[in-house]
Amino acid sequence: MERALVWFRRDLRVDDHAALSHALRGARAVWCAFVFDRNILEPLPRADRRVEFIRESLVALDRALAKLGGGLIVLHGDPAEAIPKLARELEVAAVFANHDDDPYALARDARVRAALAETGIDFRSRKDHVVLERDELLTSSGTPFRVFTPYKNAWLARVAPADVAPHAVAEHAPRLAPPPENRRGVPTLASLGFAPTNILEHVVPGAEGANRLFDDFLARIDRYADARDYPAVKGPSYLSVHLRFGTVSIRALARAAMERMQAGSNGAAVWLSELIWRDFYHQILHHYPHVVERAFRREYDAVQWEEGDAAERLLAAWRDGRTGYPLVDAAMRQLAQTGYMHNRLRMVAASFLAKDLGVDWRAGERWFALALNDFDLAANNGGWQWAASTGTDAQPYFRIFNPVSQSEKFDPDGAFIRRYVPELRELSANAIHAPWRADRDTLAAAGVTLGATYPEPVVDHAAARKRTLERYGRVAKNEPR
């Protein structure tokens, strides 16, 4: 093949890149392109941290490609038009891309493929974003795994070094072609119609940002198992946003985790499980796309969630971090302020919305989808369905988090709460988890007035718990399965 085009989407790096490696090995001249997808950008609020992360990561990607003699062509429009147009202009024989199994992306790629085919251009896509995808790992009877633990065991038994070996790029780099003169440069945020955000205060974009985090994490991965549940502690890798946009390769992470696990690190084993959860939810989305709209366990589509103004007010209080439950509020404010939320808190916040407020989990899922820098449809949907007990391998519906005991367990001295709910800063560890239980003097001494400086609890947990047991119990009785 003489000429090829690599279309970057959620894989904004040069190293260990399946489509790029494949194209470089198959063609004499290879161009690289990214499209700011109008269909995705248009409905977004005019300030979105992800758009800024992507833009900055593209600048880094362009620089990395330029160092190898190439560069990045960045377009703005509908990919189904922009990619075929560019491919014809460059007279390539094929467009290479990595799989993206989100429903929108599948439809988009089908349109691109069809439009390319009109002028005889191939569309070739490869697995890149997960270690095992689609039908690669099935039960012995040939059905998809629906429960995590057997999936994980099969995954560990099945994944060989070859599955996580890097896709070579550097040695074929001389085949990279520089962008045409009129196609140079990454558009500014303003020219895309977006305002700057605060993401650069929290995240270093691009492969360099990912590598820094990864180095930092490898130095403490052995402590991951013990540290990961405490939001005030630096336990997690914080790599999720980089995994989402492919500024780091999943294979590089899995490789390191497997090596350290074999060397006896329990922390590495637990962290690898989290990477396997990611593969698990991606194959769930592939096999059961109805989860995007409905419960994985269809009988739970019949759950009667709270509705009307009261439900809207509860949802707004949850979203804005003013439920009166300090850990929940701290979590929701961390999300709004930084675009990140600690994983333990995602479970606490999701459980609170579905099982304390009785609000349809899909409303929470939508908010997370807007606010999370690392938002990934498969993982976000899986996590929400798990928390709402409607999902695959979900917790039983009667398992209901107590937001106060979760707080006492996982933020024992209240350090995390104080960081994001500063109006409670002066409360002692005894009082901070449930300020409404503290006596008048304690609150006054800390400058707290419930209902004025900090909300009263929007619901009573014990009563909410009973309502939730009834809400789900009706379904479980009516439609056993």
Next chain:
DNA sequence: TGAAATGTTGGGGCG
């Protein structure tokens, strides 16, 4: 990748 309700046990205070 719970929590609450209920049951059991055992130590200590006390008459």
Next chain:
DNA sequence: ACGCCCCAACATTTC
């Protein structure tokens, strides 16, 4: 010394 009660601590079951 003994029975009785209380209740914390732990275990089991129930949701």
